[in-house]
Amino acid sequence: MRPSEATTRVQSSAIRELFALLSRQDVISLAGGFPSAAAIDIEALKSAMARTMSQTMPAALLYGSVQGYEPLREMIAGRCRGFGMRLDASGIVITSGSQQGIDLIARTMVDPGDAVAVEAPTYLGAIQAFQARGANLVSVPTDNEGLHIDALETLFEQHRPKLLYLIPNFANPTGAVLSLRRRRQVLELAARHGVLIVEDDAYGELFFRDPPPPSLLALANAEERQWVVHLSSFSKVIAPGLRLAWLAAPVELMRHVHLAKQISDTHSSAISQMVGYHFLNAGSIEPALSRARQYYAKQASIMRRAVEAELGKVPLVTVAARGGMFQWIELPGVNTQALLPKAIEAGVAYVPGAPFFADRAGADSLRLSFASATAEQIGEGVRRLAGVFSGAR
Amino acid sequence: MRPSEATTRVQSSAIRELFALLSRQDVISLAGGFPSAAAIDIEALKSAMARTMSQTMPAALLYGSVQGYEPLREMIAGRCRGFGMRLDASGIVITSGSQQGIDLIARTMVDPGDAVAVEAPTYLGAIQAFQARGANLVSVPTDNEGLHIDALETLFEQHRPKLLYLIPNFANPTGAVLSLRRRRQVLELAARHGVLIVEDDAYGELFFRDPPPPSLLALANAEERQWVVHLSSFSKVIAPGLRLAWLAAPVELMRHVHLAKQISDTHSSAISQMVGYHFLNAGSIEPALSRARQYYAKQASIMRRAVEAELGKVPLVTVAARGGMFQWIELPGVNTQALLPKAIEAGVAYVPGAPFFADRAGADSLRLSFASATAEQIGEGVRRLAGVFSGAR
Known part of the structure; x- marks a missing residue:
C-alpha cells in the first residue's frame, strides 16, 4: 500500500487526536467549538422536518x-x-x-x-x-x-x-x-x-x-x-x-x-x-439567531469572569470575545502543547495554539471554547487550568 | 484568476451538459440513471423521519x-x-x-x-x-x-x-x-x-x-x-x-x-x-428492496421489448440487463455522440458511450436507462431513437 503524498503531508487535527482522550467522563472539555443543543431551536427544526415530509x-x-x-x-x-x-x-x-x-x-x-x-x-x-x-x-x-x-x-x-x-x-x-x-x-x-x-x-x-x-x-x-x-x-x-x-x-x-x-x-x-x-x-432564523446570540454572549461572559478570577495571577494576554465561540489566551513563556497531557490529567482539555499557525508558531497560546460547556463546567475547568499553569511556571 | 491544473484537466460530464438541453418538456430522457420515486418506499422513509424526530x-x-x-x-x-x-x-x-x-x-x-x-x-x-x-x-x-x-x-x-x-x-x-x-x-x-x-x-x-x-x-x-x-x-x-x-x-x-x-x-x-x-x-430495507427489484425488472423488460421491436432492424449488439438501471447498446458504424443533437431534436435523449471510456473509445455505443421513464415514454423514446438511427445509416 502506497498512500498518496498528499495524504502523508497533511497534519492530523490536534483537536481530533485529543478526542480520543476525552472519553474519560471526568475531563471537562473546553476544546471543541461545537454548537450546544441549548443554542439550537429544536422545535423550529422539528417543524421544518415536518414540513419537509408534508x-x-x-x-x-x-x-x-x-x-x-x-x-x-x-x-x-x-x-x-x-x-x-x-x-x-x-x-x-x-x-x-x-x-x-x-x-x-x-x-x-x-x-x-x-x-x-x-x-x-x-x-x-x-x-x-x-x-x-x-x-x-x-x-x-x-x-x-x-x-x-x-x-x-x-x-x-x-x-x-x-x-x-x-x-x-x-x-x-x-x-x-x-x-x-x-x-x-x-x-x-x-x-x-x-x-x-x-x-x-x-x-x-x-x-x-x-x-x-x-x-x-x-x-x-x-x-x-x-x-x-x-x-x-x-x-x-x-x-x-x-x-x-x-x-x-x-x-x-x-x-x-x-x-x-x-x-x-x-x-x-x-x-x-x-x-x-x-x-x-418559516421565518425561524431571526428568533434562532436571537436565542443563539444571547446564549453565547452569556457563556462568553461566564468564561471571561472565570479567566479573570482564576488566571488573573498568571501573566496572560486575552481579549474579550465579542462574538463567536472562542476565547483566545496567550501565556508568554508557557508551552501549551507540552502542558496538555498534564491539563487532561487534571481534568480539563483545551486546544494548544500551535496547530492554528501554518508555521507552527504560537507555542505559548491556547484556544478555549465556551460553546458547549455548562456554567459550572466553565468555572471548574478554568480553575483546573489555573492550577496547571501556575504549577508550570 | 488561474484555476488549478487539476480543475482544467477534468472533462465535464457529458450527462450534465446534456441536462441543459433537457428542459424542453417534449424530450423523453432515457439518459440519467436516477432512481424513480416509484421505486422508493416513501412511507417507510417518512416513518424513519418521524422516528428521527422523536x-x-x-x-x-x-x-x-x-x-x-x-x-x-x-x-x-x-x-x-x-x-x-x-x-x-x-x-x-x-x-x-x-x-x-x-x-x-x-x-x-x-x-x-x-x-x-x-x-x-x-x-x-x-x-x-x-x-x-x-x-x-x-x-x-x-x-x-x-x-x-x-x-x-x-x-x-x-x-x-x-x-x-x-x-x-x-x-x-x-x-x-x-x-x-x-x-x-x-x-x-x-x-x-x-x-x-x-x-x-x-x-x-x-x-x-x-x-x-x-x-x-x-x-x-x-x-x-x-x-x-x-x-x-x-x-x-x-x-x-x-x-x-x-x-x-x-x-x-x-x-x-x-x-x-x-x-x-x-x-x-x-x-x-x-x-x-x-x-x-425498522426492517424496512427488505420490503424496499423487493419493491425496487420488481419495479426495475419490469422497466428493464419493457425497454428490452421496445429495443427488440424498434431497433431490431438496425444492426446492433445488446445484452439483456439482469439487474441495475441500464441497457447498453452498440451500433457498429454509428457515431452516437455526433447523432445526439439529432436525437434531442427528435425528442429523445441518451448518453453516448464515448465518455464512459477513459481512452474515449466506444464511439459507436450508447447507454439507455430504464430507471425513471414511464412505460409509454420508454416505448415512444425507443421508437424515436430507431428513427434517428435508421436515418443515420
Missing part, C-alpha cells in the same frame, strides 16, 4: 442539482442582498458544511507548490485542506483588528499567492474582527495583485452586541468583486448536523466549482437542504 | 464523528457479515454518496501521474475523480462477464497501477456482472501485484432474478483482504437524496480515509444518517 416529498428523497435546491439558494441570495451583497441564486452553491466550501476552493484553485496566504493563527480545517493540495502556506500576522496590511502587501509581492484565506468575523481561533478600514485595504490590495480572497464568514451573525462591519463581498466594487469568494454556514446558526453551508464565487470560477462539487459528492443531502429551506421560509 | 434528537442536529453514526455503522456491518464480509463498525466510514467514497480513495491513494486501472467502459464520476487527481487512467477491456483477466495481468505488469477501480455487479454503463471465476482471479492478481482493488457495489442488490456472485471482499482470503476497498450505497435502494453510502477499507488505509473525509466535509449529514439508521432498524 410539502416537499418526494423531491427531498431524489437526486437534485449540483448547485443545490433552487428555492433555498434564492432565499439565501435574498438574505445576502439584505446584507449588501449583490447576489442571485445562480451565484450560490450549497455545500456540505463550509469545510467543503474551503475544500472546493482548494481543489479548484491550488496546485502543488502554489502559495496560499492565511492568517496566523487560522482555522485548522483550512490549513489541512490547503496542505492536502500541496499548497505552500504563507502566514500573515494578525492582531485584534485582523491581519496586518503592511505584512500582507509584502507577502503579496514576495510570494504572489493564488489566494488569501481569512475569517473576518470573530475568527477561529482568536475571535478577532477585521476592521472596516482594513477590509477596504485588503480588497484594494487583492484586486491590484490578482489574488483571490476567500472570505470565510462562519461566525458573523453570532455577535454579542454589535454586528461586525459589512462583509468584504458587500464592500467590494465591481472590479474587486471578481476577486472575492464568500463562504458562509448554517452550522452555527441553525444546526451543525445538517452540514448545510454555501459558497458564492465569481462567474469565472463557478463552473469549476460546480465540477469539483459534482466530483466531491454529487450534491448535498436533499433532506438537509429541504429542512434548511423550510426553516428559513 | 427518538434521536438533538443528536441528529449536532456534530457527529468523522466515521459516521456508530449504530448505523454497526447495522451496516451486521448486514455485510450476512453477505460473507468480515467487517465490524470500525472498518466502515459513512460517505456522502458513493461518489464521495471514490473521491476519498482517489485523494488517499493517487498522486499526479500515478496509473489507475479502470474498466472500459466505466462510471463517468470515477473517471472524473481520478482525472482530478492527475491519474494516468489505463483501461481494461470487458465483456458480459466483466474485465478480461489476461489483459488485466498484462496491464498490472506494464503499468504497475496503484489501484484497480471496478463495478462487479450490473455495471454502469454496461450492466455486466463479473463472473465468480474472474472475481477470484482478480483477487489473486491484485494481491500478487500489490494493487488496491476498489470494488464499487452500487447496484448489487438490484438484481432482477438471481443475485450476483459474492463480493470480492467476501471472497477474499486474509491476505487478499488487505487489498480490497469496498464501496456501497443506499442511493439506489433507500433514496438518493439522502446522499448516504459507505466505504470499507483495510486498517492500514483507514486513518488516511478518516483524514480525507474530515477535510472533505467533516462528516455526512447527521439527519440523513439518522433517517438511514431508523429505516434499517
